[in-house]
Amino acid sequence: MAEELGCALIRDELPEFALGVLSGPGREIVIDHLSNCSACSAEAEAMVRATDLLFRLAPEADPPPGFEVRLLERHEQSLRSRAARNRRDGRRVRTVLAATAAALALLAGVGIGMLVSGTGPSRSGAVAMRSAELASDGHDVGNVVVESGHPAWLFMTVDYGSWSGRVSCIVTMRGGSRMSVGSFMILDGYGGWAAPLPVPARMVTGARLEAASGKPLAHASLST
Amino acid sequence: MSGGEAVSDSRSDEALLAAMALDDEAAALAFVRRYQRRVFGMAKAIVNNSALAEEVAQEALIRVWRHAPVYDARRGAVATWVLTITRNLAVDAVRLQRSIPAEPDELVALGLASREPDPAVRAEESVTTREIGSALRELPAEQRRALVLSAYYGLTASEIAVHESIPLGTAKTRIRAALQKVRAAVAAPGGLSPAAFTGGSDG
Numbered sequence: 299m300a301e302e303l304g305c306a307l308i309r310d311e312l313p314e315f316a317l318g319v320l321s322g323p324g325r326e327i328v329i330d331h332l333s334n335c336s337a338c339s340a341e342a343e344a345m346v347r348a349t350d351l352l353f354r355l356a357p358e359a360d361p362p363p364g365f366e367v368r369l370l371e372r373h374e375q376s377l378r379s380r381a382a383r384n385r386r387d388g389r390r391v392r393t394v395l396a397a398t399a400a401a402l403a404l405l406a407g408v409g410i411g412m413l414v415s416g417t418g419p420s421r422s423g424a425v426a427m428r429s430a431e432l433a434s435d436g437h438d439v440g441n442v443v444v445e446s447g448h449p450a451w452l453f454m455t456v457d458y459g460s461w462s463g464r465v466s467c468i469v470t471m472r473g474g475s476r477m478s479v480g481s482f483m484i485l486d487g488y489g490g491w492a493a494p495l496p497v498p499a500r501m502v503t504g505a506r507l508e509a510a511s512g513k514p515l516a517h518a519s520l521s522t
Numbered sequence: 523m524s525g526g527e528a529v530s531d532s533r534s535d536e537a538l539l540a541a542m543a544l545d546d547e548a549a550a551l552a553f554v555r556r557y558q559r560r561v562f563g564m565a566k567a568i569v570n571n572s573a574l575a576e577e578v579a580q581e582a583l584i585r586v587w588r589h590a591p592v593y594d595a596r597r598g599a600v601a602t603w604v605l606t607i608t609r610n611l612a613v614d615a616v617r618l619q620r621s622i623p624a625e626p627d628e629l630v631a632l633g634l635a636s637r638e639p640d641p642a643v644r645a646e647e648s649v650t651t652r653e654i655g656s657a658l659r660e661l662p663a664e665q666r667r668a669l670v671l672s673a674y675y676g677l678t679a680s681e682i683a684v685h686e687s688i689p690l691g692t693a694k695t696r697i698r699a700a701l702q703k704v705r706a707a708v709a710a711p712g713g714l715s716p717a718a719f720t721g722g723s724d725g
């Protein structure tokens with residue numbers, strides 16, 4: 299009954315979804331539903347096809363002379379701006395990682411200090427870090443770092459083309475079980491995120507990113 | 523330059539996009555020449571200003587180029603994706619100036635009048651385009667208006683409700699009914715089905 303009600307609500311939104319005017323949380327809810335409901339998904343596909351047809355009526359007109367030349371110049375400029383931004387972001391990521399490492403070293407020092415002085419919870423030793431490349435179709439699209447501690451932490455940086463949207467981070471654990479540890483936004487290909495882990499760091503063997511639709515985007519294998 | 527005549531590339535839209543994702547400039551140029559008349563035409567119809575339309579069209583094609591690696595065929599045809607990007611940019615641009623740039627019926631008429639009848643590769647498409655044009659003309663005026671406002675001007679049902687001074691439910695019903703009739707008209711054997719246009723109630 300609840301499922302039927304969900305379908306009825308979703309179908310109310312499908313025309314606007316197909317026409318590309320549904321945005322924000324509404325669009326995410328529809329995409330989530332479609333990934334789990336074949337009946338609504340078939341209905342959505344039919345409406346998207348109708349929209350495809352409708353766009354064939356879009357009026358045509360010759361652009362002004364020089365349009366192509368200006369477009370190519372603009373693309374070159376866009377590439378240069380992007381390269382400059384990548385260099386800036388690279389410096390920023392290195393700064394963040396350095397600051398993270400420094401903070402963790404400080405935490406480790408405090409922990410050891412607490413152990414030596416006999417105050418606070420005891421710790422078994424220094425913080426350990428493991429890192430791996432985040433890969434998508436064989437391409438490096440970011441980095442994952444898992445830190446031991448109480449709690450353990452996961453850090454992630456992403457450079458994924460020009461894709462934008464909310465992604466979920468799923469960690470894989472020894473034995474193959476998986477657990478979602480949160481979600482974050484990727485904007486124009488870039489995103490950075492950190493979260494405490496509900497399990498010890500040593501249990502984590504990998505991490506993956508999934509789009510709101512459940513489509514896998516990238517994964518990382520962490521050596522143990 | 524006018525569209526398409528200078529360079530002919532027989533690759534599909536999807537193949538050109540895949541090559542563009544690998545920074546193949548020749549593929550990008552072929553893609554631009556294939557789409558520039560449609561992109562510029564749609565932008566101009568919405569913003570009603572040549573200079574602004576060129577700005578919108580250029581930005582749309584740059585975004586298509588940049589986003590080529592993440593085009594998802596399951597979300598619709600390449601043309602729809604490209605024209606949706608164009609429409610959204612044009613609507614954003616025009617919202618800074620006026621609420622609705624032109625009468626929806628004028629845009630439909632402009633679209634039907636501006637189609638280039640030939641190239642052989644588009645023969646089948648032009649048949650379907652005529653059917654869609656007929657389907658739109660046969661729709662009850664209020665449904666056609668709601669559908670065009672949403673498809674070409676990017677208005678949500680809520681925005682259409684305000685613009686047309688009708689309840690939200692009525693706006694949603696008009697959009698849904700119109701879209702279903704377009705779909706039914708093209709799916710019907712032999713093209714348009716008169717039955718597709720009965721029952722124009724919009725709740």
